[in-house]
Amino acid sequence: xxxxxxxxxxxxxxxxxxxxxxxxxxxxxxxxxxxxxxxxxxxxxxxxxxxxxxxxxxxxxxxxxxxxxxxxxxxxxxxxxxxxxxxxxxxxxxxxxxxxxxxxxxxxxxxxxxxxxxxxxxxxxxxxxxxxxxxxxxxxxxxxxxxxxxxxxxxxxxxxxxxxxxxxxxxxxxxxxxxxxxxxxxxxxxxxxxxxxxxxxxxxxxxxxxxxxxxxxxxxxxxxxxxxxxxxxxxxxx
Amino acid sequence: xxxxxxxxxxxxxxxxxxxxxxxxxxxxxxxxxxxxxxxxxxxxxxxxxxxxxxxxxxxxxxxxxxxxxxxxxxxxxxxxxxxxxxxxxxxxxxxxxxxxxxxxxxxxxxxxxxxxxxxxxxxxxxxxxxxxxxxxxxxxxxxxxxxxxxxxxxxxxxxxxxxxxxxxxxxxxxxxxxxxxxxxxxxxxxxxxxxxxxxxxxxxxxxxxxxxxxxxxxxxxxxxxxxxxxxxxxxxxxxxxxxxxxxxxxxxxxxxxxxxxxxxxxxxxxxxxxxxxxxxxxxxxxxxxxxxxxxxxxxxxxxxxxxxxxxxxxxxxxxxxxxxxxxxxxxxxxxxxxxxxxxxxxxxxxxxxxxxxxxxxxxxxxxxxxxxxxxxxxxxxxxxxxxxxxxxxxxxxxxxxxxxxxxxxxxxxxxxxxxxxxxxxxxxxxxxxxxxxxxxxxxxxxxxxx
Numbered sequence: 001x002x003x004x005x006x007x008x009x010x011x012x013x014x015x016x017x018x019x020x021x022x023x024x025x026x027x028x029x030x031x032x033x034x035x036x037x038x039x040x041x042x043x044x045x046x047x048x049x050x051x052x053x054x055x056x057x058x059x060x061x062x063x064x065x066x067x068x069x070x071x072x073x074x075x076x077x078x079x080x081x082x083x084x085x086x087x088x089x090x091x092x093x094x095x096x097x098x099x100x101x102x103x104x105x106x107x108x109x110x111x112x113x114x115x116x117x118x119x120x121x122x123x124x125x126x127x128x129x130x131x132x133x134x135x136x137x138x139x140x141x142x143x144x145x146x147x148x149x150x151x152x153x154x155x156x157x158x159x160x161x162x163x164x165x166x167x168x169x170x171x172x173x174x175x176x177x178x179x180x181x182x183x184x185x186x187x188x189x190x191x192x193x194x195x196x197x198x199x200x201x202x203x204x205x206x207x208x209x210x211x212x213x214x215x216x217x218x219x220x221x222x223x224x225x226x227x228x229x230x231x232x233x234x235x236x237x238x
Numbered sequence: 239x240x241x242x243x244x245x246x247x248x249x250x251x252x253x254x255x256x257x258x259x260x261x262x263x264x265x266x267x268x269x270x271x272x273x274x275x276x277x278x279x280x281x282x283x284x285x286x287x288x289x290x291x292x293x294x295x296x297x298x299x300x301x302x303x304x305x306x307x308x309x310x311x312x313x314x315x316x317x318x319x320x321x322x323x324x325x326x327x328x329x330x331x332x333x334x335x336x337x338x339x340x341x342x343x344x345x346x347x348x349x350x351x352x353x354x355x356x357x358x359x360x361x362x363x364x365x366x367x368x369x370x371x372x373x374x375x376x377x378x379x380x381x382x383x384x385x386x387x388x389x390x391x392x393x394x395x396x397x398x399x400x401x402x403x404x405x406x407x408x409x410x411x412x413x414x415x416x417x418x419x420x421x422x423x424x425x426x427x428x429x430x431x432x433x434x435x436x437x438x439x440x441x442x443x444x445x446x447x448x449x450x451x452x453x454x455x456x457x458x459x460x461x462x463x464x465x466x467x468x469x470x471x472x473x474x475x476x477x478x479x480x481x482x483x484x485x486x487x488x489x490x491x492x493x494x495x496x497x498x499x500x501x502x503x504x505x506x507x508x509x510x511x512x513x514x515x516x517x518x519x520x521x522x523x524x525x526x527x528x529x530x531x532x533x534x535x536x537x538x539x540x541x542x543x544x545x546x547x548x549x550x551x552x553x554x555x556x557x558x559x560x561x562x563x564x565x566x567x568x569x570x571x572x573x574x575x576x577x578x579x580x581x582x583x584x585x586x587x588x589x590x591x592x593x594x595x596x597x598x599x600x601x602x603x604x605x606x607x608x609x610x611x612x613x614x615x616x617x618x619x620x621x622x623x624x625x626x627x628x629x630x631x632x633x634x635x636x637x638x639x640x641x642x643x644x645x646x647x648x649x650x651x652x653x654x655x656x657x658x659x660x661x662x663x664x665x666x667x668x669x670x671x672x673x674x675x676x677x678x679x680x681x682x683x684x685x686x687x688x
Contacts, residue, residue, distance in 0.1 A: 118506075195579075196572055209552070
């Protein structure tokens with residue numbers, strides 16, 4: 001399920017990702033997987049090295065652990081933000097309480113993932129950070145033959161009007177701003193519903209099922225596809 | 239003991255004060271009398287004064303024992319004091335003196351001091367009047383005697399009573415100490431003795447007993463968690479191990495892949511348990527209520543209904559929400575959402591297709607309540623209080639997947655807010671009421687320690 005393809009990627013070259021992690025096994029796992037997905041991945045083993053590398057602009061995105069030798073992950077991020085370095089940073093940590101997450105985001109992190117994590121979840125979020133969503137000032141979103149008018153709150157596909165409940169509209173809007181990206185169930189819960197907890201049941205799947213039913217008509221090619229084991233994606237029909 | 243000593247000290251001080259004031263009063267009385275007389279005598283013509291002195295010194299010895307008139311050169315003109323005692327100024331002020339070596343013509347026998355007043359006359363002479371203070375000395379002696387007589391029994395009594403009371407208290411304290419020592423050495427069942435009196439020691443013992451009850455309960459819970467973790471985490475992990483073994487020994491890639499994926503799912507289940515346990519601890523131990531703001535219960539119910547409606551529909555359940563006007567409550571919105579979601583999650587999970595699930599925000603006798611009801615298998619009355627313990631699963635529902643910690647999370651959230659969770663049978667099914675009004679916390683302990 002590689003979600004990165006050069007054809008869709010607006011960036012000219014492969015994005016460079018710096019992994020700041022002192023645990024060698026995890027670092028190896030992440031760097032290896034990143035490279036297999038076509039990214040240019042490098043590795044720093046402590047906060048100081050990470051700080052210097054990021055200051056020098058040697059990466060387009062950083063994945064940083066919190067508990068690092070020499071310079072704590074959060075301190076590294078705060079220093080960078082203080083110096084005006086705005087590159088997206090995804091925090092990876094075993095510290096998973098709500099408080100920890102809030103602290104991480106407040107320090108300047110752009111996303112927060114708890115260990116243990118599924119590699120696909122990590123990749124989906126890395127991609128989401130690299131490809132910032134469509135400009136918020138746009139009043140119309142268009143993906144393939146699916147069109148969403150944000151002012152009139154109207155959705156139509158190929159002239160067929162689609163009636164959506166408010167919650168379904170929010171869901172579809174989120175996906176239409178991230179076309180071609182894998183969105184995990186956790187991302188839906190956090191960003192669309194702003195829930196900090198994980199329901200036990202397959203809540204997201206059921207919602208997605210209803211949305212699909214409305215968006216993908218009986219004779220139309222599928223635009224909402226499930227990414228097995230990871231989440232869902234909206235893409236223009238091929 | 240300290241109290242007895244204090245009491246004694248105070249008593250002595252009081253007696254001393256009484257003594258001092260009484261003696262002073264008497265002295266002042268004599269002094270002012272003498273001064274008044276001397277001042278008057280200073281104005282009288284010399285002849286008459288001399289005659290008066292003679293009379294007074296022979297017949298009025300009770301009030302004036304000494305007197306004399308001197309001329310401007312200090313020579314005695316009349317009276318019984320030979321000369322003006324050295325150091326006595328003629329300033330018309332009473333002075334207390336030791337008896338000088340030569341006061342009168344004949345030696346005098348008086349043990350006490352004397353009080354003298356000397357006033358200068360217009361013609362330069364000095365008139366002297368005085369009195370010895372043996373009356374005052376006698377008064378002093380009487381008072382001292384009385385006080386001493388009174389003081390001794392007071393001190394003895396105070397010491398006795400003090401010793402008695404403190405020995406009683408000490409004995410009780412010693413018993414408490416011994417009991418505590420036994421508890422500390424592992425006998426958690428023991429409780430401190432109380433005597434039905436509502437005095438400080440009894441209340442303290444009562445409070446400590448309640449603490450011990452709580453500690454015993456917590457320890458039991460921790461022990462059971464240990465047992466449950468052993469079972470609930472080890473089982474999925476054991477299965478994981480099996481599957482990975484199978485994957486390692488697989489003859490073809492497809493079997494290996496299938497076994498690995500299955501093992502991953504089991505691992506995720508184990509992690510979900512750990513996360514939930516940590517979440518409960520985080521909620522319980524976060525401390526006092528920060529993040530509290532006014533929350534509309536009706537809005538909350540509407541949101542959760544919106545979220546879970548598709549799920550209920552997919553399962554063929556009849557799902558309803560009921561709420562009227564806004565019901566404001568001071569709470570942490572995210573936590574309440576989580577609690578409500580857990581309750582609804584459970585209701586939908588356990589109610590078989592065709593059943594009913596309802597959520598409501600309502601007033602129950604002026605108290606705001608969130609109610610989640612279902613027509614599922616319910617929970618036996620006897621187990622209502624057990625159901626919020628970690629990992630509890632009613633026998634009827636062991637087959638349903640999930641980690642059994644959802645209600646523990648709800649209970650932790652309720653406790654954090656000071657709210658109560660009430661469980662009643664729905665016939666069939668169960669009703670969970672989250673009563674969103676802080677009750678008096680730890681009622682018993684508060685009453686005991688007032």
